[in-house]
Structure formats: structure tokens, C-alpha cells
Amino acid sequence: MERIQDRINEQSPWEHITEGNKIFEAATAREFCTGEWRTSTPVFEREKCKQCLLCVPVCPDSSIPVSAGKRADFDYEHCKGCGICAKVCPFGAITMREGK
Amino acid sequence: MAIRERLSGNEAVAYAIKQINPDVMPAFPITPSTEIPQYVATYIANGEIDTEFIHVESEHSAMSATIGASAAGARALTATSSCGMALMWEELYVAASDRLPIVLALVNRALTGPININADHSDSMGARDSGWIQIYAESNQEVYDNFIQAFPIAEHEKVHLPVMICQDGFITSHGVENILLVEDDKVKAFVGEYEPEHYLLNPNEKMAVGPYAVSNYYMETKRAQRQAMLEARQVILDVAKKFEEMTGRHYAFFEEYRMEDAEYAVVIIGSAAGTCKAAIEHIRSTTGKKVGLVKIRVFRPFPEEELAKALAHVKAVAIMDRSEMFSATSGPLGAEVRAALYQAKSSVDTVNYFYGLGGRDITVADFEQVYENLEKMARTHEPVGMYGYIGLRSEQGKEV
Amino acid sequence: MVQTAYNFKEVMSKPERLAPGHRMCAGCGGTITVRNVLRALKEGDKAVIGNATGCLEVSSYMYPYTAYEDSYIHNAFENAGATLSGVETAYNVLKKKGKIKDTYKFITFGGDGGTYDIGFQSLSGAMERGHDMVYVCYDNGAYMNTGTQRSSATPQFADTTTTPAGSVSAGKVQIRKDLAAIIAEHHVPYVGQTTFTSNFKDLYTKAQKAIYTPGAAFLNVMSPCPRGWGYETSELMNICKLAIDTCYWPLFEVIDGQWILSYEPKKKLPIEEFLKPQRRFRHLFKKENEELIGLFQEEVDRRWEELKNRCN
Incomplete structure (x- = not known):
């Protein structure tokens, strides 16, 4: 899929700037990788997870994908490593590791 | 109909x-x-x-x-x-x-x-x-x-x-x-x-x-x-x-009134143009002096080139501002018009007046005075009453 | 009034309406508010999201990256209420004229700066006029976008960059403004005050009621800010729990003028428990400031009793 940053980026000439800085699509922020910010990283231990999903709503970065009532591994492209999820997990299925 | x-x-x-x-x-x-x-x-x-x-x-x-x-x-x-x-x-x-x-x-x-x-x-x-x-x-x-x-x-x-x-x-x-x-x-x-x-x-x-x-x-x-x-x-x-x-009603960036042969011109915005037109008719019919008016309709975008062209043949121009901008020099219209003339390499004499602030009346007689000043300026090449306030009370008498 | 049973797993399986890739800080409470409020939208319903200038705005729509799955408008700092009332009115006209068929909902977010303070008039106007919209305040108790200056939502004694604790200062002098009560006095059909609880039922159901009650609605969501409050990012849910259990941040709603307490702790904890983990209250634990904690406790107690009386 075509990415917005291929069309508009910090080197774009003025003629390519969208009118009034409006963007005519949704959720283009997905293209921006905030995972690089991490100084510590949550590690998901699937075998310990009971799929209670209590970690899902507390993520400020929508980085715990859920489908059909089950969570998958972290979205490391975007997870900033805040560690809230690890603290709320009742089963010790998330541990924080130093570094990216 | x-x-x-x-x-x-x-x-x-x-x-x-x-x-x-x-x-x-x-x-x-x-x-x-x-x-x-x-x-x-x-x-x-x-x-x-x-x-x-x-x-x-x-x-x-x-x-x-x-x-x-x-x-x-x-x-x-x-x-x-x-x-x-x-x-x-x-x-x-x-x-x-x-x-x-x-x-x-x-x-x-x-x-x-x-x-x-x-x-x-x-x-x-x-x-x-x-x-x-x-x-x-x-x-x-x-x-x-x-x-x-x-x-x-x-x-x-x-x-x-x-x-x-x-x-x-x-x-x-x-x-x-x-x-x-x-x-x-x-x-x-x-x-x-x-x-x-x-x-x-x-x-x-x-x-x-x-x-x-x-x-x-x-x-x-x-x-x-x-x-x-x-x-x-x-x-x-x-x-x-x-x-x-x-x-059938014609509109452009500005209206030129009796400008075809004008030697002295006023540039103005808004309702006072009507008073100015009355002064022009009176001056022309009593003295035959060639006076005219450019009434700006579109201020943004500013019609720089067209305006300079409209004023190309006149001897002196009075630019009339109905607002102060406290630059300690010109009013907003004064600054724009003179920039346009400068860019067109015009050497026409200009003067910038303030009038009508806070609803102060401007009269036919005031405009007649403005045209008189322009005539004098064309002879001396010195602006008369630059940045003066028309109709202002002053200890020194009239500013313009 | 909307009344549906809360099924946590189903709710968590609904599609995300706030995309990742926004630039809010790690551990930000503001985005947790946004995600979980937007989750209350029905899947088929469209929405226009408004936003006052603030952390959220400059981080969630940095050109050309919008974090929203829905249409979004930011106008300025002080006018999120008025801006969304224009959008909502346009919707009504275009719907009446048959130019729009879909159902749209209108939700705007503002921090406490944009809501309690600079945008207060605009919010009050929008609420009074009764636009069918929800104004959500993500209340983190200071102007965080500019670096933790005090707001009228800042609690008394908090150390902020414009009310710094010093040798002759114990932080902010004044007590908090009670915005939820002020908006309730506009006699809008729905006002809710909430924060994050472990299964998010309180926030979700209040968001659902706010969105689907016809007319103007207001949600006040305590959204902790790890940088401004001074606690470890991972501690967020603990901070929220302490805020609720000390009755610092009571959960309640006002439905058609009727005040309803949403939660009463079995054992009301002393306010120290909430204050202690936060750097902004660190100076209160110095020997010379001991009586200030007592004053803080008195204010919490006074408001809690006042609220309970309203809810009876």
C-alpha cells in the first residue's frame, strides 16, 4: 500500500503540501515508528497468559492487538515501553526487559 | 426584471x-x-x-x-x-x-x-x-x-x-x-x-x-x-x-472615476468615495481642473500592478486612510499604494492622509482642499501635510 | 438511557479507533482516555473527533500523521466546544437536506487547560445550547503541554512550574475547581466523572451513555501524567486506584439532574496514600509541612460528604 510519507515528507516541495494541511485518509500515524523510543521492552510469555485482556485497555499506544477475544504479541513498531501492562497482568505473563 | x-x-x-x-x-x-x-x-x-x-x-x-x-x-x-x-x-x-x-x-x-x-x-x-x-x-x-x-x-x-x-x-x-x-x-x-x-x-x-x-x-x-x-x-x-x-453592473479591483484625463488623484476605500465624487464634479464644473478618484474595491489580494498603471499618468496622488496603524509613518493603504508605485518605478508625488477615524465626517470641502494640496505638490514636489489628520482640531490650526 | 450489559472481552475486541504512532509520552494517561472513550462508539457509527490544542493535539495530528480512524478537527486551544458545535450543526443541516445518510457522533477532547480554563466559555456555550455532542476532558491537573504549569484543575499544594514549592511556598495555594459540578448545573442530560479501573467498565459505560444520550454531555476523566505528577510510568493504574480509594477522585454521574455515586470504597484510605507516590506532593512530607496533609484531607472529606449528600 502506498504510504503517505512517500507523498508528503519533510523534503516535499510546496506544491505537494495538501490544501490547508488537510489529510484525506485515516490513521496515517501508523506509519510513524514510535517503538524506537523504548528504553525497556515488555516481553509476552504466551504460555503464562490466560487471555484475561486486562493489559489491553491500559496501553496508551494501542500496541496490544486483539482479535477474536485473544491478544497477540506486542506491536513493537509502536510500543514505547511504559510498563503499565506488565504491572496490571495478574499472571506474570508480561515482564519488562532493559533496552529495546 | x-x-x-x-x-x-x-x-x-x-x-x-x-x-x-x-x-x-x-x-x-x-x-x-x-x-x-x-x-x-x-x-x-x-x-x-x-x-x-x-x-x-x-x-x-x-x-x-x-x-x-x-x-x-x-x-x-x-x-x-x-x-x-x-x-x-x-x-x-x-x-x-x-x-x-x-x-x-x-x-x-x-x-x-x-x-x-x-x-x-x-x-x-x-x-x-x-x-x-x-x-x-x-x-x-x-x-x-x-x-x-x-x-x-x-x-x-x-x-x-x-x-x-x-x-x-x-x-x-x-x-x-x-x-x-x-x-x-x-x-x-x-x-x-x-x-x-x-x-x-x-x-x-x-x-x-x-x-x-x-x-x-x-x-x-x-x-x-x-x-x-x-x-x-x-x-x-x-x-x-x-x-x-x-x-449590467461592472466590478473590478477598483473603480476609476474621472481618471481618463486626471492630473490629480485620490485613492480611497469605502463610502467616502461618494463624497469625493461630489467634490470632483464640483471642481471640474467650476474650475475645469482635471481631478479623479481611484476607489479600491479589492484590498486583498492587492492589485499592485493595475493600480500603478491607473495612476501612471497623474501628477500627484493623495492616499486616504480611514485607520491608523501607528507605524508613526503611513496608514495601511498609504503603505500599499506607495509600494506599488515604487515597484512600477513611478515618480508621482504622493501624500498620505488620515480621515474619518471613529466616524468623523469628511466633507466635499475637505476633498477640495485635498485636491488643492495636490496641485501645490505637483508644483513644488513637496508633500503637503504628510500623514496629517483631516478635520483634526489642533492648537496649530488644521493639519491638512 | 443506554443500558447494555458490559462484556469486557467483547468490548476489548472492538476495533481500535486511535491508531498507534502518535507522539504522546510513554505511559500517557491522556491517550488511554481517548482510546477507551472511542471504543464506546458503535462499530457502524461514524464520528467526527474534535480536539483542543494541547499535548494530545500536537502529538496525535502532526502533519501528515493523524492517529484517528475517524474524521478529526483541531481548531485552537480555547474553542473545542464551539468548533464541534459548528460541525454538529452542519451535520443536522446536511442530514435535513438529504446530503448525508450515515449516523455521525461528535466527541471532542480537551485537557484541563483547554477545558477548565481557556476553553471554559466555549464549553459552557456549547453545553447550554445543547448540541448533540460529548465534551471529554482528559484531566491531568496542569498545563502539561507547556511543561506543568498550574491550572484551575491542579490540586492544592501541588508543586508545578508556576507554583513551585519553595522555602516560603507550599505549592499551589488554591483548591481545585469542580468542573463536573459546574457543567451539571448547565442542566445537560448527562455528566460523568471517571478514571481508569481495572476492567474499564466505569469509563466505558459512562462514555457510552455520554455518546448515546441525545443532547450535550460532559465527561471528566482523570488521566494521570507521569511526567507532570512525578511517578514511574508503570504505576499509572495504581495511582488511579489510590485516587479512587482515597476519594480524591470520586466516580459519579449526573443523569437528567440526578446525582448518582458510582463507587464507594469499602475502606476510605488516608490521602497520604495517594500523595506519597507523586513527586509533585513530595514537599508535603517534610516535617514543617505536616499540617498541610491534614488540610488536604479535610478538603477531600468535605467534597466527598458534599457529593454523597447530592447523591442521596
Whole structure:
């Protein structure tokens, strides 16, 4: 899929700037990788997870994908490593590791 | 057949709004523009239009809600004056940089302080750099005609800029004059149905408006905005031409009055042009002196080259400002006109006067004095009464 | 009034309406508010999201990156209420004219700066006019976007960059403004005050009621800010729990003028428990400031009793 940053980026000439800085699509922020910010990283231990999903709503970065009532591994492209999820997990299925 | 009526300037604007039947009008009352939302509210109360009125709690919210409505895909407008516009200040910039085709009916009134409710141009002139198209009127007829042309200019795909339709507080807003109104169906056809391409409520596309943009984008954004203002020039002329085909009334960037052979010219904006015209007729008929007038209609975008051309053959020019800008030198029109003349390498003698601040009268005799000064300047090449206030009381006697 | 059973797993399986890739800080409470409020939208319903200038705005729509799955408008700092009322009115007109068929909902977010303070008038106007919209305040108790200056939502004695604790200052002098009560006095059909609880039922159901109650609605959501409050990012849910259990941040709603307490702790904890983990209250634990904690406790107690009386 075509990415917005291929069309508009910090080197774009003025003629390519969208009118009034409006963007005519949704959720283009997905293209921006905030995972690089991490100084510590949550590690998901699937075998310990009971799929209670209590970690899902507390993520400020929508980085715990859920489908059909089950969570998958972290979205490391975007997870900033805040560690809230690890603290709320009742089963010790998330541990924080130093570094990216 | 055009409809003959007698209307005040505010009634004329309200009538144009009724004919256009826009979608959303948020407004907050302020003298002397209050009647416009009052009339519109009455049309709505009587089921004559289906515009939604938003009873906002301030002018800041009036422009904010107008921006929201316009971004959402509605044809939206508001009306205000003076301090009301000052309270909208930040929002004027947002409307223009978001490229929203909003129309503002501005009834020019002096900015505070002291509080004064009468005409001058300090409100709109202060907003001259906000990115709005500004169109001024001499008479009720002109403000009505300008208003009907506003949406077609603003909504043109090459423009997408907000338009301010200005008239002088009380002088035209409350003065009742004979007026020719265009028939409803013709106005509807002229203005057309609003079909924006991009809008928040577009079922086929999501839109985000109003981002934070870092330096790498800001300057390119401003350049793009400038392009719209450049494109607006031709669009304003095209819309005027279409309007002339419909009504026979001619509009351009400015009106040239007795300029074909003029040696001494006044450049002015708004209702005082009528007084100046009376002075011109009197001078020409009693002395035969060749005096003329350029009345600016479109101040933004400023018609730099055209104006310099119109003034190319005159010996001296008086540029008349109805607002101070406290640069300690010129007024806003003075600065623009002299820049235009300089750029055209014109060596015409110029003088910049202030007049009519806070509703002070300017008379035929005052204009006759201005033309006398110009004649003297053409002989001596020295400006007479530079930056003087016409009609000012002073211990030293008259300034001009 | 909307009344549906809360099924946590089903709710968590609804599609995200706030995309990742926004630039809010790690551990930000503001985005947790946004995600979980937007989750309350019905899947088929469209929405226009408004936003006052603030952390959220400059981080969630940095050109050309919008984090929203829905249409979004930011106008300025002080006018989120008025801006969205324009959008909502446009919707009503275009719907009446047959130009729009879909159902849209209107939700705007503002921090406490944009809501309690600079945008207060615009919010009050929008609420009074009764637009069918929800104003959500993500209340983190200071102007965080500009670096933790005090707001009228800042609690008394908090150390902020404009009310710094010093040798002759114990932080902010004044007590908090009670904005939820002020908006309730506008007699809008729905006002809710909430924060994050472990299964988010309180926030979700209040968001659902706010969105689907016809007319103007207001949600006040305590959204902790790890940088401004001074606690470890991972501690967020613990901070929220302490705020609720000390009755510092009571959960309640006002439905058609009727005040309803949503939660009463079995054992009301002393306010120290909430204050202690936060750097902004560190100076209160110095020997010379001991009586200030007592004053803080008195204010919490006074408000809690007042609220309970309203809810009876």
C-alpha cells in the first residue's frame, strides 16, 4: 500500500503540501515508528497468559492487538515501553526487559 | 426584471443571505452589524430559509463554529464588527490557513479604545494580513452585489479562501438607499449549490484538519496559501464579469472615476468615495481642473500592478486612510499604494492622509482642499501635510 | 438511557479507533482516555473527533500523521466546544437536506487547560445550547503541554512550574475547581466523572451513555501524567486506584439532574496514600509541612460528604 510519507515528507516541495494541511485518509500515524523510543521492552510469555485482556485497555499506544477475544504479541513498531501492562497482568505473563 | 427596493446596507446583506440560503450561521451581536443576524433569525423564524443559526456566546465562538461548520461541509458565514472581529483574530488566521470558503459580513467600525461605535477601517485593516480576501463597498448596492459574488469567489477550486465583505458602519449599514435586487432564482443559479470535494462528513473519505506542522512544512504551507491569493485575482475578475452579464453592473479591483484625463488623484476605500465624487464634479464644473478618484474595491489580494498603471499618468496622488496603524509613518493603504508605485518605478508625488477615524465626517470641502494640496505638490514636489489628520482640531490650526 | 450489559472481552475486541504512532509520552494517561472513550462508539457509527490544542493535539495530528480512524478537527486551544458545535450543526443541516445518510457522533477532547480554563466559555456555550455532542476532558491537573504549569484543575499544594514549592511556598495555594459540578448545573442530560479501573467498565459505560444520550454531555476523566505528577510510568493504574480509594477522585454521574455515586470504597484510605507516590506532593512530607496533609484531607472529606449528600 502506498504510504503517505512517500507523498508528503519533510523534503516535499510546496506544491505537494495538501490544501490547508488537510489529510484525506485515516490513521496515517501508523506509519510513524514510535517503538524506537523504548528504553525497556515488555516481553509476552504466551504460555503464562490466560487471555484475561486486562493489559489491553491500559496501553496508551494501542500496541496490544486483539482479535477474536485473544491478544497477540506486542506491536513493537509502536510500543514505547511504559510498563503499565506488565504491572496490571495478574499472571506474570508480561515482564519488562532493559533496552529495546 | 431586477427588483427596485429601498434598503439599508445591513438589510441588503441580510437579503442576499436569504437569497443564498446558506447552511449555517453562527453569530454574536455587535453594533453596527447586529441587524444582519437579527434579520436572518427572523427569516428562519418565519420559515423563509433553512439556515441553522448558532447562538454562540461570543464572536470568538462565532468564527470557531463557522470554521467547524465549513470544515464539516456546510456553506457557512457570520457577521461582525470592530471588537467582535478583534476577538476572532486568531480564528481569522485558522479559517484562511485551513483554506475554508467562509464569508464574513463585516460592518466596519473603529476599534476600541475609547469605545466608539462609528465607522473606520481599523478592524479590517488590522486583519489585512490574516489571509482573507477583502472586498469593500461604497454604497448599499455595492455591498449587496459584493455579497452575492463572495461565495463563488471563496468556493472556487483555485481559491478556497475566506472572503470578508466590508461596508462602512452606519454610513451604509444603516443608511437607506435605493437598490436594485437580483431575482431569487438568478441569485441561486449564480451562487450555485455548494458541493465541496473534501469535508469532515464526507461518507467516502476520512479527513483530518488542523495539524501541528513543524518548520519543515510551515513555510511550504504558507507558500501554497499565497498561491491561492494569487489565483484569486483572476477568479475575482471572472466572477465580476459573470455578475456583469447578469446585472449590467461592472466590478473590478477598483473603480476609476474621472481618471481618463486626471492630473490629480485620490485613492480611497469605502463610502467616502461618494463624497469625493461630489467634490470632483464640483471642481471640474467650476474650475475645469482635471481631478479623479481611484476607489479600491479589492484590498486583498492587492492589485499592485493595475493600480500603478491607473495612476501612471497623474501628477500627484493623495492616499486616504480611514485607520491608523501607528507605524508613526503611513496608514495601511498609504503603505500599499506607495509600494506599488515604487515597484512600477513611478515618480508621482504622493501624500498620505488620515480621515474619518471613529466616524468623523469628511466633507466635499475637505476633498477640495485635498485636491488643492495636490496641485501645490505637483508644483513644488513637496508633500503637503504628510500623514496629517483631516478635520483634526489642533492648537496649530488644521493639519491638512 | 443506554443500558447494555458490559462484556469486557467483547468490548476489548472492538476495533481500535486511535491508531498507534502518535507522539504522546510513554505511559500517557491522556491517550488511554481517548482510546477507551472511542471504543464506546458503535462499530457502524461514524464520528467526527474534535480536539483542543494541547499535548494530545500536537502529538496525535502532526502533519501528515493523524492517529484517528475517524474524521478529526483541531481548531485552537480555547474553542473545542464551539468548533464541534459548528460541525454538529452542519451535520443536522446536511442530514435535513438529504446530503448525508450515515449516523455521525461528535466527541471532542480537551485537557484541563483547554477545558477548565481557556476553553471554559466555549464549553459552557456549547453545553447550554445543547448540541448533540460529548465534551471529554482528559484531566491531568496542569498545563502539561507547556511543561506543568498550574491550572484551575491542579490540586492544592501541588508543586508545578508556576507554583513551585519553595522555602516560603507550599505549592499551589488554591483548591481545585469542580468542573463536573459546574457543567451539571448547565442542566445537560448527562455528566460523568471517571478514571481508569481495572476492567474499564466505569469509563466505558459512562462514555457510552455520554455518546448515546441525545443532547450535550460532559465527561471528566482523570488521566494521570507521569511526567507532570512525578511517578514511574508503570504505576499509572495504581495511582488511579489510590485516587479512587482515597476519594480524591470520586466516580459519579449526573443523569437528567440526578446525582448518582458510582463507587464507594469499602475502606476510605488516608490521602497520604495517594500523595506519597507523586513527586509533585513530595514537599508535603517534610516535617514543617505536616499540617498541610491534614488540610488536604479535610478538603477531600468535605467534597466527598458534599457529593454523597447530592447523591442521596
